[in-house]
Amino acid sequence: xxxxxxxxxxxxxxxxxxxxxxxxxxxxxxxxxxxxxxxxxxxxxxxxxxxxxxxxxxxxxxxxxxxxxxxxxxxxxxxxxxxxxxxxxxxxxxxxxxxxxxxxxxxxxxxxxxxxxxxxxxxxxxxxxxxxxxxxxxxxxxxxxxxxxxxxxxxxxxxxxxxxxxxxxxxxxxxxxxxxxxxxxxxxxxxxxxxxxxxxxxxxxxxxxxxxxxxxxxxxxxxxxxxxxxxxxxxxxxxxxxxxxxxxxxxxxxxxxxxxxxxxxxxxxxxxxxxxxxxxxxxxxxxxxxxxxxxxxxxxxxxxxxxxxxxxxxxxxxxxxxxxxxxxxxxxxxxxxxx
Amino acid sequence: xxxxxxxxxxxxxxxxxxxxxxxxxxxxxxxxxxxxxxxxxxxxxxxxxxxxxxxxxxxxxxxxxxxxxxxxxxxxxxxxxxxxxxxxxxxxxxxxxxxxxxxxxxxxxxxxxxxxxxxxxxxxxxxxxxxxxxxxxxxxxxxxxxxxxxxxxxxxxxxxxxxxxxxxxxxxxxxxxxxxxxxxxxxxxxxxxxxxxxxxxxxxxxxxxxxxxxxxxxxxxxxxxxxxxxxxxxxxxxxxxxxxxxxxxxxxxxxxxxxxxxxxxxxxxxxxxxxxxxxxxxxxxxxxxxxxxxxxxxxxxxxxxxxxxxxxxxxxxxxxxxxxxxxxxxxxxxxxxxx
Numbered sequence: 001x002x003x004x005x006x007x008x009x010x011x012x013x014x015x016x017x018x019x020x021x022x023x024x025x026x027x028x029x030x031x032x033x034x035x036x037x038x039x040x041x042x043x044x045x046x047x048x049x050x051x052x053x054x055x056x057x058x059x060x061x062x063x064x065x066x067x068x069x070x071x072x073x074x075x076x077x078x079x080x081x082x083x084x085x086x087x088x089x090x091x092x093x094x095x096x097x098x099x100x101x102x103x104x105x106x107x108x109x110x111x112x113x114x115x116x117x118x119x120x121x122x123x124x125x126x127x128x129x130x131x132x133x134x135x136x137x138x139x140x141x142x143x144x145x146x147x148x149x150x151x152x153x154x155x156x157x158x159x160x161x162x163x164x165x166x167x168x169x170x171x172x173x174x175x176x177x178x179x180x181x182x183x184x185x186x187x188x189x190x191x192x193x194x195x196x197x198x199x200x201x202x203x204x205x206x207x208x209x210x211x212x213x214x215x216x217x218x219x220x221x222x223x224x225x226x227x228x229x230x231x232x233x234x235x236x237x238x239x240x241x242x243x244x245x246x247x248x249x250x251x252x253x254x255x256x257x258x259x260x261x262x263x264x265x266x267x268x269x270x271x272x273x274x275x276x277x278x279x280x281x282x283x284x285x286x287x288x289x290x291x292x293x294x295x296x297x298x299x300x301x302x303x304x305x306x307x308x309x310x311x312x313x314x315x316x317x318x319x320x321x322x323x324x325x326x327x328x329x330x331x332x333x334x335x336x337x338x339x
Numbered sequence: 340x341x342x343x344x345x346x347x348x349x350x351x352x353x354x355x356x357x358x359x360x361x362x363x364x365x366x367x368x369x370x371x372x373x374x375x376x377x378x379x380x381x382x383x384x385x386x387x388x389x390x391x392x393x394x395x396x397x398x399x400x401x402x403x404x405x406x407x408x409x410x411x412x413x414x415x416x417x418x419x420x421x422x423x424x425x426x427x428x429x430x431x432x433x434x435x436x437x438x439x440x441x442x443x444x445x446x447x448x449x450x451x452x453x454x455x456x457x458x459x460x461x462x463x464x465x466x467x468x469x470x471x472x473x474x475x476x477x478x479x480x481x482x483x484x485x486x487x488x489x490x491x492x493x494x495x496x497x498x499x500x501x502x503x504x505x506x507x508x509x510x511x512x513x514x515x516x517x518x519x520x521x522x523x524x525x526x527x528x529x530x531x532x533x534x535x536x537x538x539x540x541x542x543x544x545x546x547x548x549x550x551x552x553x554x555x556x557x558x559x560x561x562x563x564x565x566x567x568x569x570x571x572x573x574x575x576x577x578x579x580x581x582x583x584x585x586x587x588x589x590x591x592x593x594x595x596x597x598x599x600x601x602x603x604x605x606x607x608x609x610x611x612x613x614x615x616x617x618x619x620x621x622x623x624x625x626x627x628x629x630x631x632x633x634x635x636x637x638x639x640x641x642x643x644x645x646x647x648x649x650x651x652x653x654x655x656x657x658x659x660x661x662x663x664x665x666x667x668x669x670x671x672x673x674x675x676x677x678x
Contacts, residue, residue, distance in 0.1 A: 165629070284504065286505065
């Protein structure tokens with residue numbers, strides 16, 4: 001069996017060419033995803049059906065032959081068994097039913113007693129792993145403590161993150177405990193995914209870049225360390241994705257993870273040099289809305305900046321719903337050297 | 340006459356304490372601003388009335404004694420005499436009436452033949468300068484070519500900047516000419532402001548951070564250079580504000596400006612070291628929604644990271660409408676050493 005190209009690159013082992021996958025590759029830009037999503041009735045129903053979640057996870061692999069699949073889900077789902085209620089309206093991002101503004105609400109949050117509340121994710125992972133060829137790796141994921149806390153405290157997506165930042169500033173100890181609780185719960189959740197068949201895990205700190213370096217280092221990094229250390233026994237590559245994080249890289253360099261995911265604002269060579277880790281990224285998803293010739297030129301420039309060992313080609317953020325399929329093909333062809 | 344503390348700091352001359360002002364200090368967080376805005380009838384009417392614009396410019400100086408006033412206006416206003424129509428609805432940011440998506444629309448854009456279309460700004464500046472004490476400096480401003488082009492191409496504020504990025508990628512030469520046209524028009528506009536009494540100018544590249552370093556350096560920096568060089572004869576400090584720009588600083592280090600404005604994601608000491616210029620910033624405006632004790636601690640931490648020469652205390656972005664007045668007082672007291 002050929003070891004998966006993706007796993008080798010995560011471990012900084014030689015590969016014939018960079019592996020490639022795309023964040024949110026099972027998403028609205030794909031007609032077959034839209035069809036299945038319609039059939040499911042709602043986004044949450046799609047996430048919670050092992051059969052349909054497995055199906056949409058596999059769709060982009062069938063169409064584009066990506067080197068890795070990532071289980072279809074959402075970072076908020078493991079919060080449900082912790083007592084958090086949320087909804088995914090068609091517009092405007094997810095809504096937390098009752099924003100957790102006060103420390104006594106944070107204290108009431110506990111990691112779930114067992115794994116039953118996320119069993120559907122494990123089952124979807126097992127289904128996908130059984131259907132994938134050995135060359136295609138399967139990635140599990142979770143939200144990072146800071147990004148999850150932002151949702152919980154803000155009550156949804158936020159532009160300025162004022163409530164969660166005020167919480168961090170006003171109640172530093174209680175807020176750190178909230179992050180530690182989330183780290184604990186997410187470690188258990190990722191271990192469940194690995195047991196079910198995930199061969200790598202990605203932790204999404206999509207809103208890392210909203211904080212300055214001092215607060216990130218002091219408050220967020222300890223929770224990330226707890227989470228990453230708990231994953232050590234799993235023995236799978238740990239990818240830490242940090243959105244908008246050029247200013248944070250020196251502060252995550254000694255975290256126990258194998259791969260740092262960055263966006264287009266952080267150069268790949270710079271991220272590799274700053275952290276000594278494998279790097280993943282960093283094509284601007286907005287650039288996929290340009291003509292394919294321009295996509296190809298930009299992708300080639302990205303590859304020229306990638307380190308020779310330890311590189312996973314990807315976007316710097318999730319693919320946008322309006323992305324043309326031919327742009328995705330052009331991006332992949334550039335990475336594969338078949339453009 | 341005491342030379343303004345603010346101007347000395349911009350020129351990296353010794354000062355008794357850091358000067359302080361706040362981006363969008365004439366804004367909705369101030370009750371007297373809301374009252375005048377109400378009286379004006381609309382945001383645009385307020386901007387276009389020299390009397391009322393001067394009044395709201397002076398309000399925060401009266402209340403807080405800031406070391407600098409910045410003329411009340413909006414970066415879109417000088418686009419009107421270039422033939423661009425826009426509106427400021429009460430919610431959701433400004434709207435350009437007809438987004439400029441195509442190169443022939445960009446080519447149709449010309450710097451105005453004379454300065455009559457922005458005479459109301461010059462008149463407001465003259466009124467403010469006459470009313471201010473010599474210790475308080477007066478700042479003129481404009482939008483940077485990239486940020487203005489983003490508005491023009493997107494048709495308003497944008498989260499992902501997909502249209503303007505696709506334009507940059509697909510039509511690099513034509514897009515560069517658009518930026519050059521905007522640089523030319525903004526240079527004339529700033530010179531008009533200096534003639535009227537502005538003693539420093541700030542160029543707002545609020546959306547600088549949406550681009551990666553290579554594209555910023557290749558496409559945006561040349562237009563900034565043109566604009567800044569055109570201001571040389573004015574002999575006033577030039578402040579270049581770059582939002583979310585930790586990754587861009589090496590690329591602006593040799594631009595002809597005296598001050599770099601940064602946000603909380605970029606350390607003040609790091610920005611000073613990377614550029615060799617005076618620095619302005621960088622308190623997170625979201626932090627002003629925390630209790631005043633926390634504001635004071637955070638402001639003290641900011642000051643500890645500021646360079647000893649060439650530092651202007653400010654926020655890292657415009658003050659948020661819901662900011663309590665006592666937070667502003669706490670921030671100022673920390674800077675003045677009277678907390």
